[in-house]
Amino acid sequence: MSAAQAGGRDALEALLRRHYDRIHALCRRLTGHDEDALDATQEALLAIVRGLDRFDGRAAFSTWSYRVATNTCLDQLRRRRRRPEPAPRDTATDDPAVPSFDQLLSDRLAIDEVLATLAPEFRAAVVLRDVLGLDYATIGEVLDIPPGTVRSRIARGxxxxADQLGNLNPSVDVPTDRP
Structure with missing residues (x-):
């Protein structure tokens, strides 16, 4: 990190390469669209490079970079009009207890579509928790909000x-007609 801050090109490239996949995954889920995610990832990496001298080490580099990426995505969402996602296909499987690849893909597209409808503050909290697996304190640092607000946004998101998705794969659910 210090070598990258001192201007070491190789160190900077290694640092960005090490964090690229997780930053892209965050941007993909926040923007809800592959092309937007690539744009947001590039913008976030540029913002990280430009702001590297302001990184003071009070938080982990990953936390700081997630904050930069999240802010970049939220800015992009405010600037751009959302394009509709393709509707997921409804496919049948031979064994209803084992979802097919098509069903899993369909479920993922449905989740991405619904994520895109959430208010950005709820989407960011849910993605940081459920996709990246960050703890509440780290999410609070990334979003610059108190832990109670993090919990509230995750719960509401x-x-x-759940309200919009219902049950993605009802064939594997336990029946609800219990006495």
Whole structure:
């Protein structure tokens, strides 16, 4: 990190390469679209490079870079009009207990589509927790909000997802007609 801050090109490239996949995954889920995610990832990496001298080490580099990437995505969402996602295909499987690849893909597209409808503050909290697996304190640092607000946004975001998605794969659910 210090070598990258001192201007070491190889160190900077290694640092960005090490964090690229997780930053791209964050951008993909926040923007909800592959092309937008690539744009946001590039913008985030540029912002990280430009702001490297301001990184003071109070937080982990990953936390700081997630904050930069999240802010970049939220800015992009405010600037751009969202394009509709393709509707997921409805496919049948031979064994209803084992979802097919098409069903898994369809479920993922449905989740991405619903994520795109969430308010950006709820989407960011849910993606940081459920996709990247960050803890509440780290999410609070990334979003610059208190842990209680993090919990609230995650709960509200998950509730909205559940309301809109319903049950993606009802064939594997336990029947609800219990006495």
């Amino acid at each position: 998950r509730a909205a997802l």
